[in-house]
Amino acid sequence: GENVEQHPSTLSVQEGDSAVIKCTYSDSASNYFPWYKQELGKGPQLIIDIRSNVGEKKDQRIAVTLNKTAKHFSLHITETQPEDSAVYFCAASMRRGNQFYFGTGTSLTVIP
Amino acid sequence: DTGVSQDPRHKITKRGQNVTFRCDPISEHNRLYWYRQTLGQGPEFLTYFQNEAQLEKSRLLSDRFSAERPKGSFSTLEIQRTEQGDSAMYLCASSPGEGSDTQYFGPGTRLTVL
Numbered sequence: 001g002e003n004v005e006q007h008p009s010t011l012s013v014q015e016g017d018s019a020v021i022k023c024t025y026s027d028s029a030s031n032y033f034p035w036y037k038q039e040l041g042k043g044p045q046l047i048i049d050i051r052s053n054v055g056e057k058k059d060q061r062i063a064v065t066l067n068k069t070a071k072h073f074s075l076h077i078t079e080t081q082p083e084d085s086a087v088y089f090c091a092a093s094m095r096r097g098n099q100f101y102f103g104t105g106t107s108l109t110v111i112p
Numbered sequence: 113d114t115g116v117s118q119d120p121r122h123k124i125t126k127r128g129q130n131v132t133f134r135c136d137p138i139s140e141h142n143r144l145y146w147y148r149q150t151l152g153q154g155p156e157f158l159t160y161f162q163n164e165a166q167l168e169k170s171r172l173l174s175d176r177f178s179a180e181r182p183k184g185s186f187s188t189l190e191i192q193r194t195e196q197g198d199s200a201m202y203l204c205a206s207s208p209g210e211g212s213d214t215q216y217f218g219p220g221t222r223l224t225v226l
Binding site for chain 1 (some may be wrong): 156
């Protein structure tokens with residue numbers, strides 16, 4: 001099956017700085033890559049996603065980039081705020097409706 | 113609030129007991145997924161339903177686990193003869209299906225097996 005690796009496992013940034021989280025995947029058949037934010041005691045919340053026919057997608061302060069050749073994708077958060085502090089998970093999926101394979105998570109702390 | 117609800121939110125049980133969790137998906141979502149998440153890890157797929165049909169099961173889903181979605185709406189996940197290794201967060205997600213990749217997660221059920 002698919003193997004998704006995520007780095008770094010922890011990340012601390014000053015408020016207003018940018019944060020970048022990177023993921024790699026193993027199966028070139030993967031074609032959908034969502035990112036989730038999980039706050040303590042809550043379920044994962046979708047924040048942005050990208051499909052394999054697109055190289056970049058942006059939604060306000062959040063952007064995701066995808067490099068199919070290298071099989072990696074990244075989450076970029078600009079102008080970070082304390083409320084961005086959470087655990088972020090990347091995931092990959094091989095076909096529509098199929099299971100997600102998740103990374104191990106990045107704990108982001110934004111220092112006021 | 114994504115609209116996926118799970119009950120109970122927390123469950124403490126003794127080893128060897130049976131437990132059952134319920135998930136109510138977003139209305140009219142025909143796909144429903146169960147994942148398990150242990151501390152410090154990402155969610156791991158257990159099984160999924162399209163309407164009432166269980167289409168895929170992970171190897172993680174041992175014989176002690178059973179899931180149902182009898183009318184294609186809510187789903188239940190039962191664990192028989194619980195073991196300490198079953199302690200985890202059990203997450204449910206739903207998807208519209210019909211060409212949508214997006215999965216919306218519920219708040220999870222935290223299981224602690226003593």
